[in-house]
Amino acid sequence: MTTTEAVAARSVCWRGGFGRLWTAAVVSKFGDALRLAAMPLLAASLTDDPLLIASVTACGYLPWLLFGLLGGAVADRVDQRRAMWAVDLLRGLLMAGFALAVRQGLASIALLLALAFALTTLQTLFDNAATALLPALVPEGALAGANARLMTAQQIVGAFLAAPVVPVLLLAGAAVPYAADAVTYLVAAALIASLRLPAPERAPRPAGSTLRAEIGEGLRRLWSDPALRRLCVATTLCNIGMGALIATLVVHVTGWLDAGSGAYAAVLTAVGAGSVTGGLVARRLAERVGRIRSVFIAGTVQAGCLLITGTVRELWVTVAAMAVFGVMSMVWNVNQATLVQERSPADMLGRISSAFRTLGVAGAPLGALAGGAAAAAWGGNAPALLAAALFVPAVASLAGLIN
Structure with missing residues (x-):
């Protein structure tokens, strides 16, 4: 392969399929961020019960535990x-119906719970299908760049663009953010439907093959690959730590650091800005040191950031540490997703990627509970130290993969 051919193989072409998929993903993420920012406010206006308000968020996790593997x-x-455009079309219709219910004053906590559950159930199929579709749109050497572009753009619109827009939309009416979300789903569905791809070639399934058997086959294939197995275990441990940190970060900042709500916003902004930077460097770092080593470095640096966050009682130190943590989070995520796509057979990619997502979602609420208990027992900095303690064995499990 010539140098020109090698560069072309690593280049992401925006024309055609990938550009449309990227646009659909970014538009849809913007709508989701609008809804997720507005929904807690709506829930709080419908009930004073903290458990019911929290249950709306919990319903966003539960379908992954129930249907994540099935979706893959x-x-x-x-x-x-x-599958992707059909799911987005259905989600758009659901959101339009919900916006109408809010407009007519018919919204209720029960309806919120049902909507959150239904949207995430559909997402289990959409996300796994999207992961499996991407390798058909870009060369294998360009997967890391494509993943970085997708994740970085979604981070930008989700963390920085949507939140300031929500108050403006709410001024026009409580239903407007949900109507806007419905429009983004329908736009994304149209973009994906416009892709011109041949039907995927798959070997005929054995007679009598069931979804349960195919899920088991995917799990066995995941476990038989040493790199994917260790990466999956490491990701699960890190997600437990992340759940502990995120659920209690406000306690850490406003309690242990004795700072205000503005400081909490500054920490969140630092993480978001760091994530965007991480998306810009993830592919270059992998090209220099290798994909597995990039994940190893990212996890090691993150563990150090968590240790600093949990021991140094200075706001500026926490902001700086969380910014670096955000950079390394994106480096981890981009290279993890690319490794799964590169090492999985095309006809099993949905099942293997769904195992990662399902375990990751399972780790988040478990970590949130552990973080809350640690903060109550040992103080607001304890969850950060707990997270650091979980990152250490996660990173150690990857050390054996580095040549």
């Missing part, structure tokens, strides 16, 4: 492009 198996059976 279905994604491997169907035409991913058709």
Whole structure:
């Protein structure tokens, strides 16, 4: 392969399929961020019960635990492009109906819970299908760049663009953010439906093959690959730590650091800005040191950031540490997603990627509970130290993969 051919193989072409998929993902993420920012406010206006308000968020996790593996198996059976636009069309109609209910004053906590559950159930199929579709749109050498562009753009619109827009939309009416979300789903569905891809080629399934058997096959394939197995275990441990940190970060900043709500916003902004920077450097770092080593470095630096956050009682130190933490989070995420795509057979990618997502979602609420208990027992900095303690064995499990 010539130098020009090698560069082309690593380059992401915006024209055609990837550009449309990127636009659909960014538009849809913007709508999701609008809804997620507005929904807690709506829930708080409907009830004073903290448990019911928190249950709306919990319903966003539960479908992954119930249907995550099933969504991956279905994604491997169907035409991913058709599945994605059909799911977005259905989600757009659901959101339009919900916006109408809010407009007519018919919203209730029960309706919020049902909507959150339904949207995330559909997302289990959409996300796994999207992961499986991307390698069909870009060369294998360009997967890291494509993942970085997708994740970075979604981080920008989710963390920085949507939140300031929500108060403006709410001035026009309580239903407007949800109507806007419905429009973004429908736009994304149209973009994905416009992709011109041949139907995926798959070997005929054995007679009598069931979804349950295919899920088991995917899990066995994941576990038989040493790199994917260790990466999956490491990701699960890190997500438990992340759940502990995120759930109690406000306690850490406003309590242990004795800072105000503005300081909490500054820490969140630092993480978001760091994530954007991480998306810009993730591919270059992997090209220099290798993909597995990039994940190892990212986890090691993150563990150090957590240790500093949990021991140094200075706001500026926490802001700086969380900014670096955000950079390394994106480096980890981009290279993890790319490793899964590169090392998984095309006809099993949905099932293997769904295992990662399901375990990751399971770790987040578990970590949130552990973080809350640690903060109550030992102080507001304890969750950060707990997270650091979980990152250490996670990173250690990857050390054996580095040549």
